[in-house]
Every structure is written in structure tokens, then in C-alpha cells.
Amino acid sequence: KNEVEQSPQNLTAQEGEFITINCSYSVGISALHWLQQHPGGGIVSLFMLSSGKKKHGRLIATINIQEKHSSLHITASHPRDSAVYICNTDKLIFGTGTRLQVFP
Amino acid sequence: DAGVIQSPRHEVTEMGQEVTLRCKPISGHNSLFWYRQTMMRGLELLIYFNNNVPIDDSGMPEDRFSAKMPNASFSTLKIQPSEPRDSAVYFCASSAGALNEKLFFGSGTQLSVL
Numbered sequence: 002k003n004e005v006e007q008s009p010q011n012l013t014a015q016e017g018e019f020i021t022i023n024c025s026y027s028v029g030i031s032a033l034h035w036l037q038q039h040p041g042g043g044i045v046s047l048f049m050l051s052s053g054k055k056k057h058g059r060l061i062a063t064i065n066i067q068e069k070h071s072s073l074h075i076t077a078s079h080p081r082d083s084a085v086y087i088c089n090t091d092k093l094i095f096g097t098g099t100r101l102q103v104f105p
Numbered sequence: 106d107a108g109v110i111q112s113p114r115h116e117v118t119e120m121g122q123e124v125t126l127r128c129k130p131i132s133g134h135n136s137l138f139w140y141r142q143t144m145m146r147g148l149e150l151l152i153y154f155n156n157n158v159p160i161d162d163s164g165m166p167e168d169r170f171s172a173k174m175p176n177a178s179f180s181t182l183k184i185q186p187s188e189p190r191d192s193a194v195y196f197c198a199s200s201a202g203a204l205n206e207k208l209f210f211g212s213g214t215q216l217s218v219l
Contacts, residue, residue, distance in 0.1 A: 032205045044196065044210040051205060087148065092138060092200070092208055093161070095148040 003028045007088055007096035014103050020075040022099045024088035033071045034089040035062050038098070044087075047073070078103045111197050111211035119219050123185040126214045129178055130199030138208070139172055139182050140196040148196075154180065187218045 004027040014020055024033065035047040048055050048062040050071060055062050059078075064071040075082055080103045088096040110129040118124055130137045139151040152162040154174045165172070169188070174180040184191055194213045200206040 034208060036208075036210075042194065042213060044198075044213075046208045046210070049205070049207045089148075089208075092136075092153070092198075093150050095150075097147050 003030065003090055003094045005088060005090055005094045005096045007099055009099060010097065012099055012101045014078050014101070016079055016103055016105050018078050018103075020078050020082070020101065020103075022073045022086050022088075022101070024071045024073070024096050026069050026071075026090050026094075029066075029069075030090045032091060033064055034092065035071070035073050036087040036089060038085040038087060040084065047086075075101075080105050109197055109199050109209050109211035111195075111214050113214060114212060115215045115217075117217045117219065118187055120188055121186045122218075123183065124187045124191075124216060124218075126182040126195050126197075126216070128180045128182070128197030128211060130180070130197070131209055132178065134199035134201050134209070135177070136200045136202060136206075137174060137180050138198045138200075139180070140198065141193045142196065142213075143193045151182070151195075184216075187216075189218045192216055192218050 006025045008023045033050045036044050037047050038044045050064040059076045061074040083102050085098045085100050087098045112127045136155050138153040140148050141151055142148045150164045152165055152172045157174045172182045194215050196213045197211040198208045200208050
């Protein structure tokens with residue numbers, strides 16, 4: 002069974018800082034998903050990755066298939082980025098989530 | 106498109122009662138997933154369907170839980186009888202493909218079993 006680990010569990014940042022959230026998994030996968038859960042509870046898919054790197058606005062996601070590791074980066078963080086970020090493998094197994102708080 | 110639609114948004118029931126959660130996936134999506142989120146265990150897959158056929162139900166806790174997808178536009182998750190430990194947020198999500206397509210989540214159903 003695939004084990005999915007995320008780090009850090011909690012992250013506090015000042016507005017403008019560069020943020021990195023990490024996700025590691027134990028077995029080969031077809032795709033890794035990065036999700037964002039807002040304080041109100043809604044979940045939005047940010048990225049779906051099979052290889053390489055994707056960018057959307059200030060968000061960048063990378064995956065290293067050989068190392069079984071993915072990272073989510075937020076450049077120039079903003080208070081509205083405050084949320085829980087969750088990685089997921091093949092829509093089946095979830096990481097425990099990273100709670101990000103960005104202060105002005 | 107209206108997105109994935111779940112109902113009800115909130116459900117409060119007493120232990121032993123039957124609970125039915127409903128989901129309408131995005132039109133054209135052929136994969137549907139039921140997830141449960143609790144403080145203790147986070148998000149977990151309960152079951153997923155591909156083309157209305159259950160593919161993986163290994164996450165369904167026990168026989169009290171059942172899920173159906175009678176057609177491409179509707180799915181139900183039923184708990185009978187409900188227990189307090191079933192209290193959680195239940196999410197339905199759909200995608201255009203089983204694994205390599207983006208997931209779209211419904212707003213969730215907050216279930217409280219007293």
C-alpha cells in the first residue's frame with residue numbers, strides 16, 4: 002500500500018515569503034494531485050502531475066518520479082494563500098495536509 | 106457547468122437511523138469518488154466508480170456502508186444503521202478519467218450522528 006507523507010504539518014509565513022511544501026510517497030504512481038482546502042472547507046484541485054513541473058500564477062508544482070517526491074511552491078505568498086494544502090496519489094491516498102498561515 | 110452537487114449540505118441524525126447522501130457529478134465525467142474527512146484520519150477514499158461500475162470499495166468501513174451509481178449522473182452513499190463514529194464530512198468528487206485527470210470536488214455533506 003502506498004504511504005504518503007507531507008511536511009511540514011504547519012507553516013507560518015510573512016507576506017511575500019517563498020513557501021515550499023513537500024510530499025513523499027512509497028510506491029510508483031500514475032499521477033500526483035495537489036489540493037487546496039479553504040478555511041470554509043471547500044476543496045479545490047490545484048495541480049495534477051505525472052512528470053516534470055507545472056506553473057499556475059504564483060504556484061509551482063514539481064515531481065521527481067525516481068525519488069517519489071513532489072513539492073508545491075508558492076512565490077510571493079499572500080494572506081489569501083492561507084489554507085490547508087493536501088497531496089494525493091492517483092486520487093486514492095491522501096497526505097495529512099499542511100496548514101499554511103500567511104500574515105500581512 | 107454547476108460543478109459537483111452534493112446534498113444535503115448538513116445532516117443531523119440519531120444513532121441507528123438510515124442516512125443517504127447524494128451526489129451529481131459533472132456532466133461528461135466518467136469517474137466518481139466518495140471520500141470521508143475526519144479530524145483524526147484526514148481524508149480517506151471510501152469507494153470509486155468508473156463508468157458507473159464500482160472499482161475499489163476497499164475503503165468502505167463495514168457492511169453498514171453501501172454506495173450505488175445507477176446512472177452517469179447520480180450516486181448515493183448510504184449508512185444503515187448510522188453510528189456516532191460515522192460523524193464526518195463526506196465529499197463526492199468526479200473526474201473525466203479514473204487516474205490521470207483533475208479532480209473536482211463537491212461542497213461536502215457534514216454528517217452528525219448523535
